[in-house]
Amino acid sequence: MDYVKLINCMRCGMCLPTCPTYKETFLETASPRGRVALIRKLQEGELDQSERLLDYLSLCLDCQACASACPCGVNAGELVAEFTCERKSDSGLSFMETLILHKLVPHPDRLETSMAPLRLYQSSGLQKLVRTLGILKMFPKPLERMEGLLPPLPSRSLRQEINEVTPAVGKERGTVGFFLGCVMSLVFSEASRATIKLLSSLGYRVITPRNQVCCGAPNMLGGDLTGLKEAAHTNIEIFGSCEVDFIVTDCGGCGAELKKYHHHIDDESSSAFSAKVRDISQVLALHADELASLLKPLPLKVTYHDPCHIAHCQGIRAEPRDLLKRVPGLEYKELEAADACCGSAGTYNIAKPELSDRILQRKLDTIRESGAQVLVTSNPGCLLQLKKGLADQLPGVKLMHLTELLALSMSQYR
Ligand code: SF4
Numbered sequence: 001m002d003y004v005k006l007i008n009c010m011r012c013g014m015c016l017p018t019c020p021t022y023k024e025t026f027l028e029t030a031s032p033r034g035r036v037a038l039i040r041k042l043q044e045g046e047l048d049q050s051e052r053l054l055d056y057l058s059l060c061l062d063c064q065a066c067a068s069a070c071p072c073g074v075n076a077g078e079l080v081a082e083f084t085c086e087r088k089s090d091s092g093l094s095f096m097e098t099l100i101l102h103k104l105v106p107h108p109d110r111l112e113t114s115m116a117p118l119r120l121y122q123s124s125g126l127q128k129l130v131r132t133l134g135i136l137k138m139f140p141k142p143l144e145r146m147e148g149l150l151p152p153l154p155s156r157s158l159r160q161e162i163n164e165v166t167p168a169v170g171k172e173r174g175t176v177g178f179f180l181g182c183v184m185s186l187v188f189s190e191a192s193r194a195t196i197k198l199l200s201s202l203g204y205r206v207i208t209p210r211n212q213v214c215c216g217a218p219n220m221l222g223g224d225l226t227g228l229k230e231a232a233h234t235n236i237e238i239f240g241s242c243e244v245d246f247i248v249t250d251c252g253g254c255g256a257e258l259k260k261y262h263h264h265i266d267d268e269s270s271s272a273f274s275a276k277v278r279d280i281s282q283v284l285a286l287h288a289d290e291l292a293s294l295l296k297p298l299p300l301k302v303t304y305h306d307p308c309h310i311a312h313c314q315g316i317r318a319e320p321r322d323l324l325k326r327v328p329g330l331e332y333k334e335l336e337a338a339d340a341c342c343g344s345a346g347t348y349n350i351a352k353p354e355l356s357d358r359i360l361q362r363k364l365d366t367i368r369e370s371g372a373q374v375l376v377t378s379n380p381g382c383l384l385q386l387k388k389g390l391a392d393q394l395p396g397v398k399l400m401h402l403t404e405l406l407a408l409s410m411s412q413y414r
């Protein structure tokens, strides 16, 4: 790890009020400043890697709100993730981690097959029975949590259904590659279908390579830098062989990871790849007037939750809001602390359920106060977490991906 990144912290504390774990615990060791100090002391040999120290570091959500607040460019979340990667490269992955990160995640076909039992669980009515009878209470807590987060699954993944080439509607203005996030394709396929529809309606030919693989974010989360680099090499080669103006994603987590490929692989092709990556809101914002002309009235009160991977990691805040405000009849209501994490953070909501629930509760309280009928966001982790939270506490609030709402408003969309 670059020691300079650690000593840049001048301990001003400006990051503290933005850190979700500090807000819940008021512990210096659970703050960005404290985490930087802990890693620095470890590097300087003044602290040992005790279980307690690792526990404190593991509380970090990697939401990067601290990076947005820091005047010195320190990114505590990224430093904790780097530290985890370095530690894992020394200690190696566990059997389970190897199985998931090397044998399952990089293989879309295996991932899709692994969802079949869950689909059957839902379609057979077993899920309803299990939930009604509260049977999951007899199983380990993490399993109960995972089941509770499971939304209704589509019958097939989008990757299996979508044509590799979707032609432009009307005059073609360019070609984009569409990056299918794993969870978007497997769980939120309707939102990605809407994304492709919007792009083609704006005159883009959309290429969705079927052999693309996971962006590597789960590998990064698991401290598996080797797996991340393999994923990056594969995707760079696949999209490099297509002539595209942009590589578009509607998944905040994927976008943040794809834009960082050139940090992990130091060559021209990775820089060229990362330079082409755009969040869908960035591409739609380029054609906002044209898009607005296609939109029909939606008389709804709508608010927007900034996914950390879009606001803090990619610096995209204005585009989604501007696009929503273009929908005729839509009343936009800004959410208080809209860019505060919802507590999802990959598998954090399963690994640290209590803290995750407290962070989610703050978000739900602000949604309630907003009085919105629809909550919009653009990251599958947030969608899963908020769907569960809304179902439990605010069942009248509908949750939509940004592209779903825009496509709903679009005249051509069916
Ligand atoms: S991480 Fe940045 S904001 Fe936080 S204490 Fe250090 S210098 Fe200040």
Ligand code: SF4
Pocket: 018, 019, 020, 021, 022, 031, 032, 035, 059, 060, 061, 062, 063, 064, 065, 066, 067, 076, 077, 078
């Ligand atoms: S990444 Fe998020 S949780 Fe981690 S230190 Fe920064 S603000 Fe706190």
